[in-house]
Amino acid sequence: MVKITEGRIPFKGYSTWYRIAGEGEAPGKLPLLALHGGPGAAHDYLESLDAMTATGRRVIYYDQLGCGRSSLPEKKPEMWTVQLYVEEVDAIRQALGLGRIHLLGQSWGGMLAMEYMLTQPKGIASLTIASSPASMIQWVAEANRLRKLLPPDVQATLERHEAAGTTDHPDYAAATQVFYDRHLCRLLPYPDYFSRSFEKLAANPEVYNTMNGPNEFHVVGTLKTWDIIDRLPEIAAPTLVTSGKYDEATPLIAGTVYTGIPGARWVLFDNSAHSAHVEEADRYMQVLSAWLAENE
DSSP: OOOEEEEEEEETTEEEEEEEESSOOOTTOOOEEEEOOTTTOOGGGGGGGGGGGGGSOOEEEEEOTTSGGGOOSSOOGGGOOHHHHHHHHHHHHHHHTOOSEEEEEETHHHHHHHHHHTTOOSOEEEEEEESOOSBHHHHHHHHHHHHTTSOHHHHHHHHHHHHHTOTTSHHHHHHHHHHHHHHTOOSSSOOHHHHHHHHHHHHOOHHHHHHTOSSSSOOOSTTTTOBOGGGGGGOOSOEEEEEETTOSSOHHHHHHHHHHSTTOEEEEETTOSSOHHHHTHHHHHHHHHHHHHHTO
């Protein structure tokens, strides 16, 4: 059994909940800090990364402020900014004594990881960007290209409810799920730990709705014009890019990150969509384990 430690750290007048898998590092090994997606989801869907404890390291997760177990008792949409979440990464590292680490960000977590790297933090031995865009403009363009490949009746349902402003309708949710089953996770039914994140997101969608919008392709939130493509050359850590063949983070999106970050490496998972760490967990852990070992 993997030892699990949970706790909270104070942050911005509230508290951020964290979870640590494992009991320390073997000689020469470094911990892995994992940043979850959404924005507004929770860490649970990343728990397959607990397997990395078998390589002699801890895996540290946290629910970003406003999300999951770090939810607030009141509505605070004005709080949810990229800057807040960049500061939270530092707060977690300082509170938990995470000096030299590997950093992994998945989806929005990878966007956050790239923003964090632009602050030139010390102690990042390696960076893994899992299925993340460097531009939401590019993301939306690609999501809408994929959307046009959905069955015509599904497209019609999406368009009808977006035009009417009824994106909270069950029919809209069902049509969106068709997209997710193709491009978010193709392992059906979803594993429990994966579903938990999305149940928490559905129960508390404020961060997601504020920063993103109602779903992955109807992006009307504060991130809609976010774009750091021109700044990718500033990222100065060994970087692994991972993505899936059927990913909503399409090869164009992953390729933009890969070509933008100096010396980056890219691994494409042929049987995965947006969640290769879930859909091809064994191969993903082999790739990630080798990458971390190479950069220690």
